[in-house]
Every structure is written in C-alpha cells, then in structure tokens.
Amino acid sequence: MNAPGRHESYVLEDGEKPVEVMEDTKIPNAATIKIVKQDHTLGNMLRAQLLSMPQVLFAGYKVPHPLHPYFLIKIQTDGTVTPQAVLEQACTKLIGTMSSLETKFKREFSYKDVEGTTGGAAVATGEDPYGTTGGAGGGWGRGRDYLDF
C-alpha cells in the first residue's frame, strides 16, 4: 500500500541532483560527496580507484542505510588537488579502464566467433557443462592458447 515505487532505488527523480558535495570544515582538503541512486557497485569501485591515486590521503565510502538509495564518499587529498577534482580524475580513469576492457572483450569475442560458438546449441541437450565441445576454448591448459593466431 505504501510501498515505494519499484524503480525509485535507481532512477533519479525529476530535478534531483545526482551528486552533492559537502566540504569538510574541520579537516583540510577534505570533502564528503553524496551520490544519489547509486550503490556499492559504484561506491566500492570509486573508493578503490581513489586509493590507488598518490594525491589521495584518505578515501572511504558508506551506504548509511540499505533502504536509502545513496552513498557517501569521503575524500581527503594532500592539497595539490581538490577532492572534487580528484574524484573527477578517478571517474575518468575508471571510464578509461572500462573502454579499454570493452575493446579487449570485443577482440576476444570476435576471435571466439570464428570457431567455437557454432557448436553451442549442444548445451541445451544436456551436455557436460565443462565438456570439450566448445571448440578451442574447451580443455584449459591444453590445445591452442588464445595467443596462437
């Protein structure tokens, strides 16, 4: 009866701002950033990326309540860049990693398409899921390696 809409946990409402920055008044070069309608998927990835950057002294995130669809990420930098800027760099880096991964996947899939997928229909007929009918990808460690073009 009073259940919230099913998509309210991941779709921004009209005019809702996805990101809100709250600068920390007690700690230098620190900010808490609230990211709305996102969860651990983005939060943890962003935190890990921030920690790998040398300008970042501290980065941590929390989801204050599992039913509230937002997370807070706290960042402190060494002063050479603002937390906002470093967060932006982290996002850019992640997107860069994503697109390079996409290219890699595309290449791998196109290679696999040539030999292998066509035999896939056998799966539904009760094949051994680890059987060797999948083409070159079958038995690991023997036969062709993916680098043997």
Next chain:
Amino acid sequence: MFSPSHVTNQLSLVTTSSLCIPFEIPDEHYITTMQEDLEPTVRIRELKKDRVNFVLGNVDLAFANSLRRVMMADIPTVAIDMVEIETNTTVLPDEFIAHRLGMVPLISTNCDEAIRYTRDCICLAGCAFCSMMLVLNVACHDDNTMDVTSDHLEVIPYQQADDESLLPEDPGEELSKRTEFFGHPVGKHEQGVPPVLIAKIRKGQELRIKCTAKKGIAKEHAKFSPCSAVSFEYDPYNKLRHTTYWYETDIKAEWPLSENAKEEEPPRDDEPFDFNAKPNKFYFEVETDGSLSPQEVVMKVHKRLALV
C-alpha cells in the same frame, strides 16, 4: 534479491609470473611493473550458447566485483510483469500461476533499443513501444494430465485499451529494432530445448490468461536478471589469506582446489606471507537464462558502468 551466485573467496599474488600464458608473452604486459598502469587483460576460455568463462587480469578486486554486480543486477531484460487471469480452473491459485509466469525467461535481444521502460514512455499504462502482450489459452480435454508450459505462451500484437487510443502517433522506431522472436519464451522456437513447466491440468480444467511483459532490471525484481549464475573466483590457493577453511587434519590435503588452480603456481612451502599482495586475476563464469546471450551480457556491462 539477486539470482544465485556462488562467490568463492580466493586470491592470486601480484607476481608477474603467472602460469597461464606459457610462451607468447606480449612484452608490454610483463616489462611494466606498476600494476595500476597496466591495461586490463581478458582471456575467454570457453564460449557457449548460454555461458562464457573468462579470466580477467590487471584490475583490482573492487573493479572485478563491480563487473559481477552489474552483470547480475543492472542489465535490462523483458519479463512478464502483469497478469490478467480470465479463467483459472486449475488446482493452483491465481497468484501462484502469476508468479510462475513472471519467472519465465523471454528473449530480450537488443533490449536497450527495442523496448522502452513504461515509466519513460508517453503512454498512460502501456503501449506497443513499452510492453509485449502474451496469451495463454489451454484446456485439457484428454484423460491424461496435461503439462502447461512456456511453449503455450503466444505473443500477440499489443492491444490498446479503448480510452488510450487517443494518444498521438508515436514516432518511436523501437518496433523496427526487434528481432524476430523478441519477447517470445526462451526455447520456444528451438529444437531440443525443454520448455518451462507452468502448471499441470487434468480433464475439464482450463487456463485463460493475458500477460503483459515489460522491461526492467534485477534491482526491481530478480526475474529481470539475465544471469542464472555468475561464478567469481580469485586466488585458488588462498595465498592472500582472504578466507579460512575448517579442516580435519591437513589443510593442504583438504583444501578444495578448483579447476582455476591449474592457472596459478602453487605456493612453495617456505614462501613467506606477502601481506602487500593484491589479487589481480579473476575467474568468471557467466551463465545466462537465455534471455540474452552471454556475449550481450558482458558487452552491455561497459555501457552500464560508464553511465554511472
């Protein structure tokens, strides 16, 4: 909330010597020592119609886990979402059957372009651009028990309710992006794929149902997840000590090594524990329910993750 996934907690050292790539080592991958500067690597070990098995390298744990989470919960598919029961004289109650219908996987190829979310659509409650209509009309006149399966579900053109027919002409091109069997139950048009059992009926019983399928993601309801299982493993030898294992006498003999252990070097007995080590090789197996191909699931992740 999510589909079942077995997450084995395992690891791999960041040593540059990995076993899996025996001879042809691309120089750029091994000369660089800074892990962060490396490009991610992917090697698909097996690709079948409903599953893909791949090894992801040079990314951190959080990134690999996000990839897994996105595949399970952020990829849209279509599934039956509203059920109108006209006749149900079977032994199963209406909501029981409605629930079972919702779980039937429907072919959702190119879901991004082929259908809209009803909440983004200009229609009031549903139209041909944001919904699919399926009907189930079966009656048993036979002395034997009859199986009502997903093969009895028929896709019919969307029927607009009378009061909504005054909507302006929609210029959307979604309909042209649909593949031949978009929205049909998985396996209906394929030989040798057993259908999904919905109910069993006996002589004189009847089911007449109208279903509306909509697009959604698994955060809304797990039936929208394209994955039936995602297995995710790292560090099969537990060199990173991210996990513990209860053992009877000898942990080395009893430790359950997976197939993936063949890809990594077993730890030497005198090897000291490297507490700075980080996992960087992740073994994935993505198994789909047939609504999307495993290839489509993996490729869509990039779109989803880059959006956020």
